[in-house]
Amino acid sequence: MSGDDGARGCGRTGGRRIAVRLEYDGSAYRGSQFQENGPSIQAELESAIAKLTGETVRAAFAGRTDSGVHALGQVAAFDTGCRLSAGELVRGLDHFLPEDIAVLVAAEVPGVFDPRRDATGRTYRYRIHTAPVRSPMRRSRVWHVGQPLDVAAMSRAAQALVGAHDFAAFAPPFEGSTSRTLRRCDVSEDGDEVAVEMEAQAFLPHQVRRTVGALVEIGLGRQPEDWLRELLQAAKPSSAGPAAPPCGLYLVRVAYDGLVFGPGE
């Protein structure tokens, strides 16, 4: 989320800029961004591109996801001199990517396209499992809270966060403005799961997971419904408490003006 390295390296190999939408299971990775000391989504994508095209490229990502966080609709971009069609890129990368990462669609985009800076919206979903016993089929896919939650109270409390606010309380100490505009914070229940879905142009580091952590405190009755409002007003870094674990978090989609990944692109 820091610096202006969103599209660093793009343009190096000339040719076309390609945007791809990625789904991945983040369980086995240190996060989306390249790490010297462990596997990353970026390194796997760049490796697959190299195997397919013979080119060494740098892929830029729309959003930085932490170790263990998943994506259903991450967006990345890279430049390539190859003449493969969008469909050939999807099928070719599929061949070289590991089974926990897939390129769902690819599209040629203007050479100025920057997946991070040009994003007009990011949607995250967080899945909480409330049944008393953990679910083996959903391990590493949900946060097993294992207790009933007051979803109505969580939903009402969440509305205090919608709009333009100083979200300092929902992030660790952060250099730069902690003001963000949250467009949506919806809490819903489906069977033995509670989902929190949040949408904004941009989020602070850990903002979604710390918001979920605070909402669960309210859902368990440990904090009053108006606690989030107090946290916003005090704007004290980290005061919302610990972040919910990464395994329940999904980057669902990233929106751009004028960029539509249609079927067959």
Add this chain to the structure above:
Amino acid sequence: MSGDDGARGCGRTGGRRIAVRLEYDGSAYRGSQFQENGPSIQAELESAIAKLTGETVRAAFAGRTDSGVHALGQVAAFDTGCRLSAGELVRGLDHFLPEDIAVLVAAEVPGVFDPRRDATGRTYRYRIHTAPVRSPMRRSRVWHVGQPLDVAAMSRAAQALVGAHDFAAFAPPFEGSTSRTLRRCDVSEDGDEVAVEMEAQAFLPHQVRRTVGALVEIGLGRQPEDWLRELLQAAKPSSAGPAAPPCGLYLVRVAYDGLVFGPGE
């Protein structure tokens, strides 16, 4: 499915008979039943019981699931001399079971209870993924067919199977009667998935997966809608073609007259 060994060993240690409902991810196992040459759900459950109670018991299962097949509601039973409550058994076994197996509920049952023979209904669900690209989050959880299916044709065709029939075509050569009564065979669509849900008191080996394999042939337009009716009439072993892969199959629930696993049992 063969023989009358459903409750073999139960009664050996005296005391109470306990029934448990299990959820498991079958990906890492050779199947539900004990195997000399590989991990099984039964061996893991019996090992957890031994660690918890100090007793060597044999657990009997309601349904035999193959290697890679999952369960959301398998039922097993064992005898124990321990005095742990149902809740203590659930929490204690949870501690000793691996992360891909969980005991969801436990209940004391009459000493004559046999999870296999007493079952009055078994429900299986099969998940088919139709999107062009595989889903990393759903790997080992769905069959990635990767093509659109004619769900209406599949649904109509499936109705020919409902009722009492000779299902020889939907099983490998089988000793004994191949007559079964299928209570329900529902084909439904939800987003990029097609689900087939089947319910009967008992199934032939591989019957659900071979039925799904045949339904997909119809959904792809490779076989006509009335093909299943022809297969039933000819009753020729294996003629329905190959089984769908195990990873998409879930044993959803097993029903018994008078046995209800309620919350807190």
